Amino acid sequence: MPGSALRRRDAAVGYTMVAPAVLGAVAFVVAPLVAVVWYSLHEWNVLASTFTFTGGDNYARMLEDPGLRDSLVASLWFSVGLVVLNVTLALGLAVLLNQRLPGTTTFRTFFFSPVVVSLVAWTIVWSFLLQADGGINGFLSTVGIDGPNWLRGETTAMLSVIVVQVFKNVGLNMILFLAALQGVPEEIQEAARIDGAGAWRRFRSITLPLISPTLLLVSILTIVGSLEVFAQIAVLTGGGPGTSTTVLVYYLYQQAFRFNDFGYASAVSVLLFVIVLVLTLVQWQTRKRWVFHEV
Numbered sequence: 001m002p003g004s005a006l007r008r009r010d011a012a013v014g015y016t017m018v019a020p021a022v023l024g025a026v027a028f029v030v031a032p033l034v035a036v037v038w039y040s041l042h043e044w045n046v047l048a049s050t051f052t053f054t055g056g057d058n059y060a061r062m063l064e065d066p067g068l069r070d071s072l073v074a075s076l077w078f079s080v081g082l083v084v085l086n087v088t089l090a091l092g093l094a095v096l097l098n099q100r101l102p103g104t105t106t107f108r109t110f111f112f113s114p115v116v117v118s119l120v121a122w123t124i125v126w127s128f129l130l131q132a133d134g135g136i137n138g139f140l141s142t143v144g145i146d147g148p149n150w151l152r153g154e155t156t157a158m159l160s161v162i163v164v165q166v167f168k169n170v171g172l173n174m175i176l177f178l179a180a181l182q183g184v185p186e187e188i189q190e191a192a193r194i195d196g197a198g199a200w201r202r203f204r205s206i207t208l209p210l211i212s213p214t215l216l217l218v219s220i221l222t223i224v225g226s227l228e229v230f231a232q233i234a235v236l237t238g239g240g241p242g243t244s245t246t247v248l249v250y251y252l253y254q255q256a257f258r259f260n261d262f263g264y265a266s267a268v269s270v271l272l273f274v275i276v277l278v279l280t281l282v283q284w285q286t287r288k289r290w291v292f293h294e295v
Contacts (some may be wrong), residue, residue: 033273039266047260058267064144068268070243071251074158078247079226081162088214088223090170094177097204112171119168123235126164131235149159154244157237161245165232169229170226173218180214181207209292220283248272277291 040059042053062068093111097104114122129135130150137147150160184207192202208215232247233239239246240253246254252272256265 002240006053032232035061036266036269037262039287042263043261044263045260046262054263056225058264061264062271065095067243071248074243074245075227075247077158078162078229079223081158082165082229083219085162085166085220086170086173087218089166090173091177091215093170093174094181096168096179097174098181099162106213110176111174112126114168117168117169119231120235122168123164123232125158127236130160151237152241154241157241157245160230161236163230165226165229168232169222169295173222175216176218177211180211184210212291216287220280223279223283226275227272227279248275 001068012193041053041055043050043057097108131137132147132152134149134150140147148156150156150283188206188210189202197205227247228249229247230253233245233247233250234253237245239250248268249272252265252268255261255268
């Protein structure tokens with residue numbers, strides 16, 4: 001068979017192999033994104049059956065919307081709290097598990113099991129525990145502490161939602177960090193130990209640089225996940241008290257399905273997409289400053 005015919009056949013096989021992924025991306029990513037941008041340029045009320053082109057009015061409205069500003073602030077607090085607690089706790093647990101102490105298998109299973117539990121079921125259980133007369137305050141009362149109504153205070157409600165989400169997903173990040181830690185060459189650690197480096201110095205100067213690619217991955221996944229939280233807010237607080245836990249996704253949901261303003265909700269979703277894209281690109285572009293496996 002001539003070489004040109006072989007190349008054409010190989011190209012045809014290659015296109016056939018990638019076609020399902022390309023078609024899936026176009027159908028479920030690109031097309032919906034284009035549709036949302038198109039909807040955001042309209043005033044669309046499903047109940048009134050109106051679909052009127054308004055250009056950039058929805059985007060101009062966002063600049064003057066105090067509810068949107070409140071949701072951005074709530075999203076900021078939630079994301080910062082979740083990322084800091086989740087990444088720090090996951091890394092700390094992974095370091096402990098990497099010591100190969102007795103009972104590490106049970107310990108690892110205990111922290112990873114919430115990852116495979118239904119998100120709604122997990123949140124409902126915590127909603128009972130966090131009530132004024134729930135399990136957490138019942139435990140606190142046994143040691144003489146009068147616990148608050150965790151889901152009715154602005155500060156405690158946000159803290160509660162963050163903690164519930166941290167314990168739900170910390171096991172996955174813990175496993176990722178553990179796999180990275182087990183890939184750190186022991187001879188490098190031993191050489192540093194012989195040179196007199198203490199545990200903290202070895203961790204800071206050897207371990208962290210070597211696991212920095214995993215740290216980048218975990219950071220991106222956790223930040224993106226923190227901006228997409230919805231079920232926990234809907235089940236635990238309903239965005240309250242007030243608007244203290246009305247994060248951006250929940251605000252988008254309210255605009256679309258509570259106020260039937262799908263055009264404005266589409267504009268908010270475009271804003272969310274831009275925020276996620278910018279944060280991901282910033283992390284990716286700055287990786288060479290602290291990810292030491294890059295060539």
